[in-house]
């Protein structure tokens with residue numbers, strides 16, 4: 001096998017790294033697991049891995065969306081659209097009934113890795129930053145009115 005063909009056939013693998021964190025523990029853990037599932041894609045068990053991966057994507061998107069919606073994230077609707085576009089793209093890819101080949105598995109893995117990194121580092125990170133600066137504030141402490149002892153207070157019976 002020539003060096004060139006070895007290089008061409010080397011699997012496209014991107015490992016999750018700390019730099020992908022958006023600062024929300026649950027979302028970060030789910031992203032990390034997504035990378036593990038993408039890495040596990042291989043021709044031998046492609047059908048099963050793809051199903052597992054898509055199941056997990058659905059779970060992850062709903063969790064993330066739930067978090068965005070419940071925290072009042074202003075760009076929630078736009079973000080939802082990005083998730084839907086991703087779903088449509090994957091459905092398109094899987095919908096054409098081509099048989100699985102090593103190249104097709106690589107193509108899917110490359111698309112998923114690139115999409116994930118682009119999406120996380122731009123849109124999810126934006127949410128992470130927004131979330132960090134909009135932490136729910138503790139309920140305001142209502143100060144008891146000061147006991148008035150001045151002339152007017154005495155005049156109105158609170159002296």
Ligand SMILES: [Fe+2]
Pocket residue numbers: 064079083119123124
């Ligand atoms: Fe997202």
